[in-house]
Amino acid sequence: MRETDFVSGFARGLKVIEAFGEAQPRLSIAEASKRTGLDRATVRRSLLTLSELGYADYDGKFFSLTPKILRLGHAYLSATPLPAIVQPYLDQLSEKAGQSASASVLDGTEVVYVARASQRRVMSINLMPGSRLPAYCASMGRVLLSALPETEAREILSRTELKANTPRTKTDAEELMAELRKVREQGYAVIDQELELGLCSIAVPLMNARGQVVAALNIGAPAAHVAASELADRYLPMLKETQATLRPLVQ
Amino acid sequence: MRETDFVSGFARGLKVIEAFGEAQPRLSIAEASKRTGLDRATVRRSLLTLSELGYADYDGKFFSLTPKILRLGHAYLSATPLPAIVQPYLDQLSEKAGQSASASVLDGTEVVYVARASQRRVMSINLMPGSRLPAYCASMGRVLLSALPETEAREILSRTELKANTPRTKTDAEELMAELRKVREQGYAVIDQELELGLCSIAVPLMNARGQVVAALNIGAPAAHVAASELADRYLPMLKETQATLRPLVQ
DNA sequence: GACTTTTGTTCGTATATCGCACAATATGAA
DNA sequence: TTCATATTGTGCGATATACGAACAAAAGTC
Numbered sequence: 287m288r289e290t291d292f293v294s295g296f297a298r299g300l301k302v303i304e305a306f307g308e309a310q311p312r313l314s315i316a317e318a319s320k321r322t323g324l325d326r327a328t329v330r331r332s333l334l335t336l337s338e339l340g341y342a343d344y345d346g347k348f349f350s351l352t353p354k355i356l357r358l359g360h361a362y363l364s365a366t367p368l369p370a371i372v373q374p375y376l377d378q379l380s381e382k383a384g385q386s387a388s389a390s391v392l393d394g395t396e397v398v399y400v401a402r403a404s405q406r407r408v409m410s411i412n413l414m415p416g417s418r419l420p421a422y423c424a425s426m427g428r429v430l431l432s433a434l435p436e437t438e439a440r441e442i443l444s445r446t447e448l449k450a451n452t453p454r455t456k457t458d459a460e461e462l463m464a465e466l467r468k469v470r471e472q473g474y475a476v477i478d479q480e481l482e483l484g485l486c487s488i489a490v491p492l493m494n495a496r497g498q499v500v501a502a503l504n505i506g507a508p509a510a511h512v513a514a515s516e517l518a519d520r521y522l523p524m525l526k527e528t529q530a531t532l533r534p535l536v537q
Numbered sequence: 538m539r540e541t542d543f544v545s546g547f548a549r550g551l552k553v554i555e556a557f558g559e560a561q562p563r564l565s566i567a568e569a570s571k572r573t574g575l576d577r578a579t580v581r582r583s584l585l586t587l588s589e590l591g592y593a594d595y596d597g598k599f600f601s602l603t604p605k606i607l608r609l610g611h612a613y614l615s616a617t618p619l620p621a622i623v624q625p626y627l628d629q630l631s632e633k634a635g636q637s638a639s640a641s642v643l644d645g646t647e648v649v650y651v652a653r654a655s656q657r658r659v660m661s662i663n664l665m666p667g668s669r670l671p672a673y674c675a676s677m678g679r680v681l682l683s684a685l686p687e688t689e690a691r692e693i694l695s696r697t698e699l700k701a702n703t704p705r706t707k708t709d710a711e712e713l714m715a716e717l718r719k720v721r722e723q724g725y726a727v728i729d730q731e732l733e734l735g736l737c738s739i740a741v742p743l744m745n746a747r748g749q750v751v752a753a754l755n756i757g758a759p760a761a762h763v764a765a766s767e768l769a770d771r772y773l774p775m776l777k778e779t780q781a782t783l784r785p786l787v788q
Numbered sequence: 789g790a791c792t793t794t795t796g797t798t799c800g801t802a803t804a805t806c807g808c809a810c811a812a813t814a815t816g817a818a
Numbered sequence: 819t820t821c822a823t824a825t826t827g828t829g830c831g832a833t834a835t836a837c838g839a840a841c842a843a844a845a846g847t848c
Contacts, residue, residue, distance in 0.1 A: 290828095293586045293805075295835070299547030300590065303609050311616035316795050326796075328836060334542045339551065340645070347796095351613040353642050353649040358554050359610025360667030362602040365562035369665060373655050381632060391604050394591070398604040401665075403654070404624050414620060414652075415666055416611030542797095544835075546805065567825055576807050577826075598814095598826095795844070805834070814825070 295332075298324055302332040303341075303355065312348040359416055368501060369401040369415065371535055372492070376403040376503070379528050383521055385507045388413065389492065391500070392430040395446040397421050400501065419481065422446050422462055423455050425489035426502035428475035432466040433491055433499035439466055455480040474522055478514035485509065488517040490525045494537040501536075503528060546583075549575055553583040554592075554606065563599040610667055619752060620652040620666065622786055623743070627654040627754070630779050634772055636758045639664065640743065642751070643681040646697040648672050651752065670732065673697050673713055674706050676740035677753035679726035683717040684742055684750035690717055706731040725773055729765035736760065739768040741776045745788040752787075754779060 305313060305321040318333060319326040333349045336342035342349045363369050372389045380387040380403035390397040396418040404413070413419075421427030422443060431439045440463060448457040456462055469475040474490045489504035505521045512520060556564060556572040569584060570577040584600045587593035593600045614620050623640045631638040631654035641648040647669040655664070664670075672678030673694060682690045691714060699708040707713055720726040725741045740755035756772045763771060 290804075291582050291585045292589060293546045293550060293582045295544045295546035295805080296550035296583055296586050297590055298836090299544060299550065300592070300609065303612055306612040306616050308615040314795075315797095319795095325837065327798090327838080330796075331542050331544050331835080332547055335544045335547050338543060339548055341551070351616060353613065353644045353651065355613045356610045356649055356651075356667035357669070358551065359607045360665075360669075361554050361557040362604065362606045363665055363667055364559040365557045365602060367562075373665065377631075377655055380628075393604045398607055400604065400607075404628055414611075414614055414624065416607035416614055418608075418611075541835075546835080549806095565825075566827095578807065578828085579805085581826080582805080789848105791847080793844100793846070795842100797840105797842070799838105799840085801837090803834105803836075806832085808830090808832105810828085812825100812827070814823100816821105816823080818819100818821085 298322075298328060299332040299335065302329055303336070303351070303358075306351050312350045314348055318349070363400070363415065366400070368536060372501070372503070372532060373401045373403070375528050375532060376401055379403065379503075379505065379524060380405060382524055383505050383507075385505050385512075385521070386413075387503065387505050388426070389501050389503050390426045390430070391502075392421060392427070393418070395421055395442050397424050397427045397430060397502070420446060422448060423451060423477065423480040425475045425477040425487040425506075426504045428466060428469050428477070429489045429491050429502040429504075430499065432469040432475070436463065436466075439463065451481055452479050452483045454478060454483075474518065474525070476514055476517050479509055483509075486512070486514040486517060488521050488525065490522070490529050492529060492536065493533055495534050496537075498537075503532075549573075549579055550583040550586065553580055554587070554602070554609075557602050563601045565599055569600070614651070614666065617651070619787060623752070623754070623783060624652045624654070626779050626783060627652055630654065630754070630756065630775060631656060633775055634756050634758075636756050636763075636772070637664075638754065638756050639677070640752050640754050641677045641681070642753075643672060643678070644669070646672055646693050648675050648678045648681060648753070671697060673699055673708075674702060674728065674731040676726045676728040676738040676757075677755045679717060679720050679728070680740045680742050680753040680755075681750065683720040683726070687714065687717075690714065702732055703730050703734045705729060705734075725769065725776070727765055727768050730760055734760075737763070737765040737768060739772050739776065741773070741780050743780060743787065744784055746785050747788075749788075754783075 301322045302318055305318050315326055315330045319329045337344040341355050342351055376387045386404045388399050388402040390399045399413055399415050399417045421431055443459045450457050476488045478486045486509045487504050487506040489502045491499040492501040492503050494500050552573045553569055556569050566577055566581045570580045588595040592606050593602055627638045637655045639650055639653040641650045650664055650666050650668045672682055694710045701708050727739045729737045737760045738755050738757035740753050742750040743752040743754050745751050
C-alpha cells in the first residue's frame with residue numbers, strides 16, 4: 287500500500303472513538319488528546335465531526351458517544367452470520383447450565399465476545415458482545431490459540447503482555463504452549479481463576495462442517511458454586527452437544 | 538461549528554463502515570462506492586486504511602469487516618451503564634415469559650437495541666444489540682416517542698418515512714399522535730403486526746429514580762402463539778415488575 | 789485578587805487528500 | 819477467441835486538513 291492510500295484523518299478519528307471506554311464515558315478535548323496522543327486541535331476537529339454526524343453529544347465541555355455509534359459495530363455483527371446463529375443455542379445452553387454462556391472469536395492477542403447469554407448472578411466482570419479479554423488467560427482464548435499452528439500461537443503469545451492477574455495466572459510462554467497442546471488433545475480448555483479470583487470457565491471450539499475452528503463456546507461459573515475440577519463433568523457434555531448441533535449450521 | 542472544524546475524510550470513512558450490512562458482508566471497492574455515493578478513489582483509500590488498521594480484511598478483491606470494528610461500538614456499550622444493568626433482568630424476563638425480551642433507546646427516528654435476551658424460536662427478524670427499527674411502528678418506539686413532548690414527537694414523525702410494512706401498519710401522523718397519547722396514559726404500547734406480519738409485541742418505559750424515561754423494555758411474540766389482545770394480560774405484569782425493579786438501579 | 793496551570797480556540801502555512809481523467813486489468817458474452 | 823463492459827489502480831492539479839504556535843479563556847492555588 288502506498289503512503290497516499292492511507293487516510294490519516296480517518297485513522298485518527300477511529301482512535302478518538304476508541305479513547306472512550308468504561309472508565310471514560312465522557313471526555314474533554316484535553317483528556318481525549320492525552321489518551322490518543324494526538325494534538326488537541328486535531329482531536330477537537332474529530333470530536334466536532336463526530337458530534338456533527340450525531341455519533342457524539344457535546345455539552346460545550348464534555349463529549350460522549352451516542353447510540354448511533356453502535357451502527358459501526360452493527361455493520362460487523364449483522365454482516366457476520368455467526369452471532370445470530372449461535373445466540374439461541376447460547377440462551378438454551380445458559381438456561382440448562384444455569385450459568386453464563388458465550389461465543390467469541392480471536393482478534394490479535396484478544397478474544398472478542400460476539401454473542402453471550404448471561405445469568406442474573408452478579409459477576410465482577412461485565413461482558414457483552416464486543417467485550418475483549420486477553421486470550422492467554424481465558425478459556426476461549428486457549429481454545430482458539432490451540433487451533434492455530436504452534437508458531438502462530440507462539441507469535442501471538444510473544445506479542446502479549448503476560449501479566450499475572452491472579453496468583454494462579456500462567457504467565458510462562460512455554461508453560462502456556464504446553465497447556466495449548468493439552469487443550470488441543472482433550473478438545474476443551476478449563477480456566478481456574480487465572481483471569482480473576484473466583485471465576486472459572488470451560489470452553490470448546492466451534493467448528494464448521496469442514497472442521498475449521500471458527501469460534502469458541504464457553505460456560506463461566508463462580509468458583510464458589512462450581513470448583514474448576516467439576517467443570518468438565520458438569521458442563522462438557524452440554525457444550526459438546528451444542529458444538530455438534532452448531533457444526534453443520536455455521537459457515 | 539466552522540467549516541474547517543469538520544474532518545470530511547473521517548466522516549467519509551464512517552460512511553464506508555456503515556455501507557457494510559446484513560446483505561453486504563463483503564464489498565468490492567465499486568460496490569462500496571455505489572452504496573456510499575463517494576468516489577471510488579476515496580472509498581478505496583478508506584477501505585485500505587481500515588485494512589491497514591486491522592478493522593477490515595482484504596483479499597485483493599473484497600473487503601470485509603473484522604471483529605476489531607466492535608471496539609468502536611463497545612466504546613459506547615461499556616461507557617453506558619444501562620446495557621449491563623438491564624441484561625440480567627432481560628434474561629430473567631425472557632425465561633419467565635418464554636419470549637424474547639429487549640431494551641432499547643431512541644436515536645433519531647429509530648429505536649436502537651442496547652440489550653436483548655432472545656429465545657430459540659426462529660424469528661424472521663434477527664435483532665441484537667445495535668439493531669435498529671423505525672420508532673413509529675415498534676412497541677418500544679411508541680413508548681419512547683410517547684415520553685417526549687408532543688411537538689418533539691411530531692417533529693420526529695415528520696422526519697420519518699411512514700411506510701406500511703404490513704396492511705396493519707399505522708402510517709397517518711395524526712393517528713400515530715393519538716396512539717402516543719394513549720400509550721402515555723396507559724403506560725404501555727402494544728404493536729400488532731405493524732412491523733412484520735406474524736409479529737406482535739408489548740413495551741413499557743424504563744424510568745430512573747427521578748422518573749425520567751431512559752429506555753424501553755419489551756417482550757416480542759409470534760402472533761401465532763399469542764394474540765396481540767392477550768399480550769397485556771400475559772406479559773404486562775412481569776414487564777411492570779421488571780420496570781419497578783430496575784427503576785432505582787438505573788442512572 | 790493575583791498567580792499558575794490547564795484547556796479551548798484561532799491562524800498561517802506546509803502537507804495530505806480529493807476527485808477527476810485516464811490506464812490497466814478483470815469479467816463476461818457472442 | 820474477440821469485443822464489450824465493468825472494475826480497479828494511478829498521476830495530477832485543486833482543495834482541504836494537520837500541525838504547532840500563539841492567544842484566549844477557564845480553572846485551580848495560594
